Amino acid sequence: MRILAVDWSGDLRAAAKRIRIAEAEPGRLLDVRGGLDRAGVGELLLDLRDRDEPVVVGMDFSFGLAGWFAEAHDATTLPELWDVARDEGEAWLRACEPPFWGRAGTRKPGDVELYRDTEREARDRGLNPLSTFQIGGAGAVGTGSVRGMALLGAWRRAGIGVWPLDAAPGPRGVLVVEIYPRAMTGPVVKSSPAARRALVDADPRIPAGLRAAATETEDAFDAAFAALGMADHAAELAALPARTDAPSRREGRLWLPPRGRRPPR
Template identity: 80%
Template sequence: MRVLAVDWSGDLRAAAKRIRVAEAAPGRLLDVRGGLDRDGVGDLLLGLRDRATPAVVGMDFSFGLPGWFATRHGVRTLPQLWDLARDEGESWLRACEPPFWGRAGTRRPTDLPVHRETELDARAWGLNPLSTFQIGGAGAVGTGSVRGMALLGRWRREGIGVWPLDPAPGPRGVLVAEVYPRAMTGPVVKSSADARAAHVAVDPRIPGALRAAVTATEDAFDAAFAALGMAEHAAELASLPALTDPTSLLEGRMWLPPVRG
């Protein structure tokens, strides 16, 4: 099975400058590259379809929103939420009205839950995923997530499996799953080029020829370590079952490695 990870971008015009795609095998990084925009990532997924070797692709954006928000909009399933994001997501981002925040003059709501259950679970393990409702400010994931959700429905209709709705290897040999790179990078100040370089220099899984590409940007660093972390658990990912609990079916769920520090 092939294992890839995509460090996503919500940038409206320059996503190709930020998005990085990495591929790994157990114990070894195989590639890290840029140059794809969001549509290009979709083309990559379609290119993996129906191949002899199945693929799992980790994506670092939220596949859902808190269940109360979905219910308030008459949404009962994740695919319905993705279609809602396709139709209304850009309006959410432009207006930045509660529960969204992060733009100048806006504040985090204090009267509404802003995290999904899967994010709260990750926080219990010492991780710190931010709320998808935050669409501006340091580390904000909301813009990229809304623009990613807007594509998930189309990808799934084109035969790309989406976890947790679909089991591995997906209906036509490729499955995308939400991942959280910080769970796989370990403690490192990713914003520091020197810290990234030091972290990479002592990791035997990264060939010398790829070290400069991995350390060049935070995006490349995250993609590389997400792919490596997933590859360590390739056997688990190859048999990943669909989930059936109501919360996962409405909010989505992150895949996290079984051993978390």
């Protein structure tokens, strides 16, 4: 089974300059590359779908929003929310009205739940995923997530599996899972080229020939370590079942490395 990780971008015009795709096998980084925009990533998924080897692809954007927001838009399932995001997402981003925030003149709402069930669970593990409603400011994930959600429905209708609704791909096919790269890198000041380089140079899973590519940008760094972290748990991903619990099917769910297990170094 192949393992890829995509460091996504919500940039309206320059996504191809930001998006990075990494591939790994257990214990070894195989590739880090750029050059694709969001549409190009979709084309890559379709190409992988038609090959004879199963693939799991990690995507670092939120696959859903807090359940109350989805229900307020008459969406009780993830596919329904994805269709709303396709039709209304750009208007959400332009207006930046509550519960969205992060643009100049806006404030973080204090009267609604800003996090999904899966994000609260991640926080209980000591991680710090930001709210998808934050669409501006340092570390904001909302813009990329809204533009990613707008594509998930079309991908799934084209035969791309989306976890937690769908299970591992079996003998062939593609499954995309939502990931949180910081769960694979550990604490690091990734904005510091020196800090990125120190972590990459100390990791024997990264061949010398890929170290420059893995440290070139924050996006490349995240993609590389996300792919490595996923590959170190390839057996779990190959047997990943669909989730049937209501929060997962309404809000989506992060795939995180199993608690208490450290990847080999």
